[in-house]
Amino acid sequence: MSVLGIQNLRACIGHDKEILKGLCLDLPQGEVHAIMGPNGSGKSTLAKAIAGHDDYEVTDGSVLMDDTSILGMEPDEIARMGLFLAFQYPMELPGVSIANFIRAALQARLGEGERIDASNYYKDLYEKMDELGIDRQFTSRSVNEGFSGGEKKRCEILQMAMLQPRYCILDETDSGLDIDALRIVAQGVNAMRGSDRGILVITHYQRLLEYIVPDRVHVMWDGRIVRSGDKALAVELEEKGYDWVKAELVA
Amino acid sequence: MSALEVASSRFEKGEGLINEESFLTFLRQRANEPGWLQNYRERNWRRFVDTPEASRRDENWRFGDPKRLGIGKCMPFQGAVDESVASELRQNSNLLPAAAARIVLLNDHCIEEAELSEDMRKQGLVFESLESALLKHPEEIRPHLEAEESDLGSAKQIALHNAHLRNGIYLRIPAGVIIEQTLVAYHWIEGADRAIFPRTIIDAGENSAVTLVEAYLSRDDEHAAFNCAVGSVKAGPQANVCRISVQNQNLNTASFLLDSNNCSRAAKINSVTLLMGSHSCRHESFLNLPEPDGEIRLRSMIAASGDQLFDQRSRQDHQAERCTSDVLCKNALHDKARSVFAGLIRVDEKAQQTDAYQTNRNLVIGSAAEADSMPGLEILANDVKCSHGATTGRIDEEQLFYLKSRGIPTETARQLLTLGFFEEILEESPDDLSETLRSLIREKFESGRAKGRS
Numbered sequence: 001m002s003v004l005g006i007q008n009l010r011a012c013i014g015h016d017k018e019i020l021k022g023l024c025l026d027l028p029q030g031e032v033h034a035i036m037g038p039n040g041s042g043k044s045t046l047a048k049a050i051a052g053h054d055d056y057e058v059t060d061g062s063v064l065m066d067d068t069s070i071l072g073m074e075p076d077e078i079a080r081m082g083l084f085l086a087f088q089y090p091m092e093l094p095g096v097s098i099a100n101f102i103r104a105a106l107q108a109r110l111g112e113g114e115r116i117d118a119s120n121y122y123k124d125l126y127e128k129m130d131e132l133g134i135d136r137q138f139t140s141r142s143v144n145e146g147f148s149g150g151e152k153k154r155c156e157i158l159q160m161a162m163l164q165p166r167y168c169i170l171d172e173t174d175s176g177l178d179i180d181a182l183r184i185v186a187q188g189v190n191a192m193r194g195s196d197r198g199i200l201v202i203t204h205y206q207r208l209l210e211y212i213v214p215d216r217v218h219v220m221w222d223g224r225i226v227r228s229g230d231k232a233l234a235v236e237l238e239e240k241g242y243d244w245v246k247a248e249l250v251a
Numbered sequence: 252m253s254a255l256e257v258a259s260s261r262f263e264k265g266e267g268l269i270n271e272e273s274f275l276t277f278l279r280q281r282a283n284e285p286g287w288l289q290n291y292r293e294r295n296w297r298r299f300v301d302t303p304e305a306s307r308r309d310e311n312w313r314f315g316d317p318k319r320l321g322i323g324k325c326m327p328f329q330g331a332v333d334e335s336v337a338s339e340l341r342q343n344s345n346l347l348p349a350a351a352a353r354i355v356l357l358n359d360h361c362i363e364e365a366e367l368s369e370d371m372r373k374q375g376l377v378f379e380s381l382e383s384a385l386l387k388h389p390e391e392i393r394p395h396l397e398a399e400e401s402d403l404g405s406a407k408q409i410a411l412h413n414a415h416l417r418n419g420i421y422l423r424i425p426a427g428v429i430i431e432q433t434l435v436a437y438h439w440i441e442g443a444d445r446a447i448f449p450r451t452i453i454d455a456g457e458n459s460a461v462t463l464v465e466a467y468l469s470r471d472d473e474h475a476a477f478n479c480a481v482g483s484v485k486a487g488p489q490a491n492v493c494r495i496s497v498q499n500q501n502l503n504t505a506s507f508l509l510d511s512n513n514c515s516r517a518a519k520i521n522s523v524t525l526l527m528g529s530h531s532c533r534h535e536s537f538l539n540l541p542e543p544d545g546e547i548r549l550r551s552m553i554a555a556s557g558d559q560l561f562d563q564r565s566r567q568d569h570q571a572e573r574c575t576s577d578v579l580c581k582n583a584l585h586d587k588a589r590s591v592f593a594g595l596i597r598v599d600e601k602a603q604q605t606d607a608y609q610t611n612r613n614l615v616i617g618s619a620a621e622a623d624s625m626p627g628l629e630i631l632a633n634d635v636k637c638s639h640g641a642t643t644g645r646i647d648e649e650q651l652f653y654l655k656s657r658g659i660p661t662e663t664a665r666q667l668l669t670l671g672f673f674e675e676i677l678e679e680s681p682d683d684l685s686e687t688l689r690s691l692i693r694e695k696f697e698s699g700r701a702k703g704r705s
């Protein structure tokens with residue numbers, strides 16, 4: 001089945017501090033899901049643990065990408081299998097140009113002896129840059145170095161569009177964006193919706209979900225999904241605040 | 252025993268083949284030289300003999316390793332050049348195919364003189380092998396050789412060089428002449444136990460401009476060799492000189508690159524080096540600013556692997572007002588490679604409004620690699636802007652994760668970050684050259700790396 005399936009996931013940072021406490025979530029291809037939750041509920045940890053960051057130790061549970069377990073794999077293997085993580089805080093890579101960076105990522109997906117066709121590559125790259133309103137001169141600029149918040153996030157979406165992953169996790173892609181940048185980024189994400197792709201949007205605010213309308217909304221609290229519903233849940237959450245979830249949980 | 256160990260043990264035991272007798276033979280073979288040159292050689296030989304061996308205890312050799320840089324049993328090659336080898340090397344002298352003119356030297360023999368364009372000749376440009384220059388206009392070369400020398404610890408090697416120098420590059424640009432295209436020179440070493448002593452002299456007249464690229468290369472991987480190259484740049488008033496040196500000799504070579512840069516009033520010198528070959532390399536660089544408004548920039552890249560040692564010393568000497576000097580040395584160290592950086596900014600009392608910067612950045616990649624850094628300031632003027640800084644760091648784990656999260660394997664990710672580390676220097680180089688330098692570094696860290704491993 002084409003699903004990113006997370007079962008009973010428990011993960012710690014360091015040795016003892018458990019952040020994910022038995023999280024369950026299925027992200028099927030063809031759907032957009034949103035995770036909402038207050039600061040410290042473990043949203044970013046979830047994204048990084050799935051992507052294979054070695055600061056996080058998974059102590060229990062499973063993560064299956066189309067029935068293949070990806071736990072314990074190197075981050076680059078997981079990415080080549082089809083996962084893409086858009087970072088909340090994309091790293092600056094001094095001296096590594098966007099063009100070379102994306103090219104190396106595409107090259108890594110080819111078999112031995114296969115090379116990327118440079119002219120097709122640039123054609124594709126420029127087309128996607130135009131769609132995202134990124135100046136073509138950016139291709140020779142160092143990745144994220146000296147970029148504004150909006151430029152960084154657009155650059156993440158550009159990478160996603162070029163790599164065509166099967167599952168995407170967008171970690172707080174709306175943070176640091178003004179309304180215009182938010183629209184462009186959302187357009188870019190919407191353009192990538194399709195039956196062969198599952199997208200998980202992690203966000204604080206309902207605002208982003210006005211532009212990227214999710215099929216399912218999950219509320220995360222203290223390392224677990226505590227409530228799931230359709231897009232109306234996001235609106236309800238925005239109106240009542242996270243205290244409402246907390247109160248229900250206690251009751 | 253590796254070639255390196257053989258070389259250093261012979262050197263320690265005083266078994267080096269260069270000795271009084273070999274020098275006198277060398278001198279006799281050159282009896283038809285001008286008297287001043289023979290005297291110059293004898294004087295320098297004496298100096299070589301009288302100068303004590305450098306020791307690690309000397310301040311100028313702190314953290315260095317003079318024994319690794321011994322000449323061993325290497326000797327200057329006096330025999331005839333094998334034409335088939337010469338022709339092969341002419342073909343392989345292809346670092347910069349678009350260069351306007353090139354000179355190719357093999358074991359200090361010139362195997363190709365530059366073909367200058369009609370234009371360049373009319374403008375009075377001289378770009379020829381030093382041997383040819385010494386024959387044609389010895390009195391013009393004489394003051395360059397006899398000029399007072401300073402050293403940063405390698406006085407003995409400079410004396411040895413002067414006693415044995417035979418060839419090199421002579422580049423003179425008349426006042427007002429601007430050479431837009433790049434000139435290039437190749438210094439090849441071929442055969443077992445060769446020593447070369449190439450001398451580069453750049454003399455740029457007032458308001459002139461020129462760019463020279465020099466490559467120090469070996470024909471084969473296995474033979475032991477000794478390179479002792481001395482270079483001097485003299486930039487006349489408002490002249491603009493760019494000199495780029497690439498050292499990619501084999502891993503059985505001990506290599507000295509001893510440079511001095513002399514900047515006249517309002518002149519500019521831009522010196523760029525890429526050092527990545529030899530088992531041990533010592534680079535000394537003098538930045539002399541005796542007249543007002545001069546500007547010298549030194550940009551150095553060291554790409555090291557295996558058990559290579561790179562020992563780099565620089566001195567920024569400000570003697571006049573309103574000069575700028577800027578040293579940036581970036582070293583990437585794989586495996587158990589080592590680098591030493593020692594820099595001194597010296598600002599004379601009368602050198603007010605000096606801008607002097609000195610930065611050493613080390614990217615330590617190998618778990619047993621090591622970088623030593625000794626920046627220094629000696630400032631006697633009170634109205635100056637000076638800064639020095641040294642940083643040593645490993646590849647950032649979060650950057651690595653970011654690259655890997657895009658599917659890029661760890662080794663490729665490291666290479667991208669390492670090349671990125673050099674990029675701020677590479678992007679300043681002329682376009683066709685920067686791409687060449689980039690691929691040299693890439694090659695070294697891809698395949699050449701395995702070679703460098705012991």
